[in-house]
Amino acid sequence: MFKPISSILFATNLAENCKPAFDFAVSLAAKYQAVIILLHVIEKMPDYAERRLVGLLGQKHWEEITKNHENDARAALIGKKSSSSLIRKALEEFCSEAGIDDSSCGYHSREVVVKDGEIVDEIISLSKEYHADMIIMGARKGFLKDNKIGSHIKEVMRKTKIPVLVVPPYPLEKAS
Numbered sequence: 001m002f003k004p005i006s007s008i009l010f011a012t013n014l015a016e017n018c019k020p021a022f023d024f025a026v027s028l029a030a031k032y033q034a035v036i037i038l039l040h041v042i043e044k045m046p047d048y049a050e051r052r053l054v055g056l057l058g059q060k061h062w063e064e065i066t067k068n069h070e071n072d073a074r075a076a077l078i079g080k081k082s083s084s085s086l087i088r089k090a091l092e093e094f095c096s097e098a099g100i101d102d103s104s105c106g107y108h109s110r111e112v113v114v115k116d117g118e119i120v121d122e123i124i125s126l127s128k129e130y131h132a133d134m135i136i137m138g139a140r141k142g143f144l145k146d147n148k149i150g151s152h153i154k155e156v157m158r159k160t161k162i163p164v165l166v167v168p169p170y171p172l173e174k175a176s
Contacts, residue, residue, distance in 0.1 A: 005032040009132035011039045011123045011156075021138035021167035028134075037111045037130045041122040042070060070114050120155045127160060135164045 010025040012018040029036045054062045111130070115122045127135055135156060139149050149166055157164045 003133060005034050005133045007035045007037065007130055007132045007134075009037045009039060009123070009127045009130060009135045011041070011135060011137050014040055015138070015140065017140040017169035018138035020170050021136050021165075024165070024167045025136045028136075034133070035111070035130075037113060037126065037132065039113045039115065039123065039126055041119045042066075042114065042116045043119055066116075070116070119152050120159060123152075123156050124159050127162060132162060134162060135160060137164065137166055139166050139168045141169050 005028060008025050008029055010022060012022065025036055028034060050062075057065070113126060115126070123135065126132070137153050137156070139153070153164070153166055
């Protein structure tokens, strides 16, 4: 029997194809009164490349660049608002569009996590740390046609013991 959903890990690379997956995560969270953890992983650069860049730029400038990148990723996830107000607004809009009254659309705390490391390892680790019942990720549009599930999604599906939901991108006519 499938256990109730109380915590959803939404992993995003901040690409346009992740918007439908986010919409689906919000709708599931509203339906099941679940917590959403938004995760973006900044893929760790190989050590040799990082050492070379530190040598070229200097340690202080390199740290500044990496910190700015992390801040940019966090800003892309939560904008200028706090994470809770962003999710609250998304939930309110979803509920309104779905015709669900506010009392049915309970709200629980949300977390925005930006990590530095190996993408798959961080997704698996955070799913365990936050006791996620489900991982939601977005597929991307294929090169010639159809949707494409990347290697990171496939590896997450192989390594995790919880359900992984892969949401296709919006059709081109709906994307704008």
